[in-house]
Amino acid sequence: MSRFFSEKYKNLTPYTPGEQPKDMKYIKLNTNESPFEPHDAVRQAVENAAGSLALYPDPECRELTALLAKQLGVDTEEVLLTNGSDEILNFAFMAFCDKSHPAVFPDITYGFYSVFAQINGVPYSEIPLRDDFTIGINDYFRSGKTVFIANPNAPTGIALTVSEIEEIIINNSESVVVIDEAYVDFGGESCIPLIKKYDNLLVTGTFSKSRSMAGARLGFGIGCKALIQDLNTIKYSTNPYNINRLTLAAGTASLNNNDYTVQNCRTIIENRQFTAEQLQKLGFSLTESSANFVFAKHPKISGKELYLKLKKNGILVRHFDKEKISEYNRITIGTKEQMQALINEIKKILEEQV
Amino acid sequence: MSRFFSEKYKNLTPYTPGEQPKDMKYIKLNTNESPFEPHDAVRQAVENAAGSLALYPDPECRELTALLAKQLGVDTEEVLLTNGSDEILNFAFMAFCDKSHPAVFPDITYGFYSVFAQINGVPYSEIPLRDDFTIGINDYFRSGKTVFIANPNAPTGIALTVSEIEEIIINNSESVVVIDEAYVDFGGESCIPLIKKYDNLLVTGTFSKSRSMAGARLGFGIGCKALIQDLNTIKYSTNPYNINRLTLAAGTASLNNNDYTVQNCRTIIENRQFTAEQLQKLGFSLTESSANFVFAKHPKISGKELYLKLKKNGILVRHFDKEKISEYNRITIGTKEQMQALINEIKKILEEQV
Structure with a gap:
């Protein structure tokens, strides 16, 4: 902070956007972007x-x-x-x-x-x-x-x-x-x-x-x-x-080109349904999402740990430290292939848990 | 203004950007844009x-x-x-x-x-x-x-x-x-x-x-x-x-592609020199500009009148109502052809003045 910064902002904590890492290629499910390019x-x-x-x-x-x-x-x-x-x-x-x-x-x-x-x-x-x-x-x-x-x-x-x-x-x-x-x-x-x-x-x-x-x-x-x-x-x-x-x-x-957008939304909704079902089968509880992401927690692994293990294995999801939701991760819905890769990775991580 | 607008802005007068008219095609010398597209x-x-x-x-x-x-x-x-x-x-x-x-x-x-x-x-x-x-x-x-x-x-x-x-x-x-x-x-x-x-x-x-x-x-x-x-x-x-x-x-x-920018700036400076000389010949006084515009007034025609007459004839320049400078117009430097067209138009306008 400079000696000139206005008093009124001295206690301000800026927003932290989701990670945009450049160190490696991730399956990026952390900032609710679309997996499809525009029309x-x-x-x-x-x-x-x-x-x-x-x-x-x-x-x-x-x-x-x-x-x-x-x-x-x-x-x-x-x-x-x-x-x-x-x-x-x-x-x-x-x-x-x-x-x-x-x-x-x-x-x-x-x-x-x-x-x-x-x-x-x-x-x-x-x-x-x-x-x-x-x-x-x-x-x-x-x-x-x-x-x-x-x-x-x-x-x-x-x-x-x-x-x-x-x-x-x-x-x-x-x-x-x-x-x-x-x-x-x-x-x-x-x-x-x-x-x-x-x-x-x-x-x-x-x-x-x-x-x-x-x-x-x-x-x-x-x-x-x-x-x-x-x-x-x-x-x-x-x-x-x-x-x-x-x-x-x-x-x-x-x-x-609205038809294209409508079609993409339909696909995302299908993939969300697929992802939710798969996660539930693996023991996750989820909120009922009407968005292009799911919000999920698992009884056997903390939100933070799952986030870190997924990241290590090339999949980015969003974890919030806020206490009330720290057991959860927010997972953006991508393509079917991306969601399948996520599910596979989570299966492996859960199997490694005692 | 809505009944909800914060008191703190109630006396605010927003900035007025230069005109971007769509009614006809102008020679646009009013907002200090470049006459050249980027590289x-x-x-x-x-x-x-x-x-x-x-x-x-x-x-x-x-x-x-x-x-x-x-x-x-x-x-x-x-x-x-x-x-x-x-x-x-x-x-x-x-x-x-x-x-x-x-x-x-x-x-x-x-x-x-x-x-x-x-x-x-x-x-x-x-x-x-x-x-x-x-x-x-x-x-x-x-x-x-x-x-x-x-x-x-x-x-x-x-x-x-x-x-x-x-x-x-x-x-x-x-x-x-x-x-x-x-x-x-x-x-x-x-x-x-x-x-x-x-x-x-x-x-x-x-x-x-x-x-x-x-x-x-x-x-x-x-x-x-x-x-x-x-x-x-x-x-x-x-x-x-x-x-x-x-x-x-x-x-x-x-x-x-900096060379291109440097070359364009050189051209604008030459065209500014040309424009300033032509305007001076026509009786204008100008400030000494180091920018991509000139600022000029004429003893025989008010700033506002010149602005309006130029606009009527398809050339946009910028006029400010502020008293101290209301006799002036700010004229963006364009291509040599645009500046020649401006000079020709101004000549005509001045000839029509008694």
């Missing part, structure tokens, strides 16, 4: 855009915004595109939280929420998940706080229904409710249609998971016009050209 | 990267950081890459300014500085340029504030020497001095070597101008290890994957 039309669109980099991108991202709005059944003024969904989440913490509007979220959820709160000087509280790792919706009613809920939740994969989300929204009419739908395409229900009914709902999404575009960085927020205006004020006061031309082209091509 | 190797590198978008980019940007560090003669720990240089500037306002460390910058400079200050709740003061639009370095000595200076300055294009910058740094040993070198490659002197001597110097740069990559969004900050650590804390608390794979590939290819 070939995305590659083609990027190649076409690669010849025009000298001019700034359109700061309003008009073409891609219009296309996304149309597909989601909302107006263009109800959409804001960002440099990954971390950016829209940070904007939401900036715009809708402050000392008099604290944040609230589950104790077990996307680990970045507490970091966003801290960097923005926002007080926050964490509500424990119930013992079965589900979210107790009543715990969020009349919170007097800005609510952040990942749906499906991470790292559990457990989803709330749209009507449960709606109850949270109705019972927080004086606060913004942010629903982070990063994983919604793998079996969850999107609550985007509710933005037409409630002025306090912001839904965030990403092209990183179901659309296979983690490497291109594209996220979005959907909410009523006034909420999106506020978020635009933040954007135009921090980084107006936040999305580059290549990513804009890639996003457009992705949306023009 | 063909950049296009090629993007095409190669376009097939690998499913995985997150390296959050540490190791390859590109190492290459940039090597070329600039600094260590990798002295470099931070960002999503355009607006992001590194915002990070600097976050990290090194607060209520007890206000910001100071010239009254005429990059218009975003005051917006960054406002969004971060940082008090700021503006020091008037001298009558000839130069920066009086003594005005910044012992400021007790975080100093932001664009060198060359915008929109004047006037540069300070490295020894003048060094005096500002020495005379602010208890504050960070941020030197924004967005335009340095067109005739300015970089003060990057000074980071080895002073722990209070941060230099920012961009690939948008001399490297023709405004559409790809790539900026950077150079400073001592401790300053860069602080900025990394901000990055990892807001958007760890801030640079996408395509831009990383483009940046690497650009650095591997």
Whole structure:
């Protein structure tokens, strides 16, 4: 730390992204990426855009915004595109939280929420998940706080229904409710249609998971016009050209090839089912995941030990040290072959256990 | 504005980027882009990267950081890459300014500085340029504030020497001095070597101008290890994957083809010389620009009127309403043909003036 670093950040612990090791080639099941590359039309669109980099991108991202709005059944003024969904989440913490509007979220959820709160000087509280790792919706009613809920939740994969989300929204009419739908395409229900009914709902999404575009960085927020205006004020006061031309082209091509995304999601869901069954046969307990990962623990081997042994043998999964979930690992769903390799490796590891 | 927008932003006026109109094809001399596309190797590198978008980019940007560090003669720990240089500037306002460390910058400079200050709740003061639009370095000595200076300055294009910058740094040993070198490659002197001597110097740069990559969004900050650590804390608390794979590939290819950039800068400098001479012949007065633009006014036509007439005739330049400079226009230097077209158009406009 330098002697110049602002006092306000001196106790800040930044977010730790999942490992991106370069020491060897892993089967990478640790950061919930897609095992499939985007549709070939995305590659083609990027190649076409690669010849025009000298001019700034359109700061309003008009073409891609219009296309996304149309597909989601909302107006263009109800959409804001960002440099990954971390950016829209940070904007939401900036715009809708402050000392008099604290944040609230589950104790077990996307680990970045507490970091966003801290960097923005926002007080926050964490509500424990119930013992079965589900979210107790009543715990969020009349919170007097800005609510952040990942749906499906991470790292559990457990989803709330749209009507449960709606109850949270109705019972927080004086606060913004942010629903982070990063994983919604793998079996969850999107609550985007509710933005037409409630002025306090912001839904965030990403092209990183179901659309296979983690490497291109594209996220979005959907909410009523006034909420999106506020978020635009933040954007135009921090980084107006936040999305580059290549990513804009890639996003457009992705949306023009939705069948491919739908098919990939179907495959991931099948592979999740396969993986869950195999793990259960091996004695694991799993949460009921609607996401592109499973969350599993085994009675005979600690979460940390399994993670380390898998890593040693070339398979990366994500382990969290947090006490309540330290027995678990979050395992991204890849191809059938990758999941079979994982199962084989786990079998070996379990056989070595006494 | 929504009823939920945080009080702290209610008086915020966002930055207004230069126009990116879509109504017709303009000769675009308003946002200081390069008239040349990047080297063909950049296009090629993007095409190669376009097939690998499913995985997150390296959050540490190791390859590109190492290459940039090597070329600039600094260590990798002295470099931070960002999503355009607006992001590194915002990070600097976050990290090194607060209520007890206000910001100071010239009254005429990059218009975003005051917006960054406002969004971060940082008090700021503006020091008037001298009558000839130069920066009086003594005005910044012992400021007790975080100093932001664009060198060359915008929109004047006037540069300070490295020894003048060094005096500002020495005379602010208890504050960070941020030197924004967005335009340095067109005739300015970089003060990057000074980071080895002073722990209070941060230099920012961009690939948008001399490297023709405004559409790809790539900026950077150079400073001592401790300053860069602080900025990394901000990055990892807001958007760890801030640079996408395509831009990383483009940046690497650009650095591997520096001769091309040097040649383009030489051409821009020649075209600037040509443009300045032609404008002077037509009665304009100009500041002495070391950037890829000129800043010019004419005794017979107001800045606004000239801007509007040029726009009507298909040529976009940048006009600022700020009183002190409202008689001027900032004109980006393009190709010789573009500048000739500008001169021809201005001749016509002046002939029509009574």
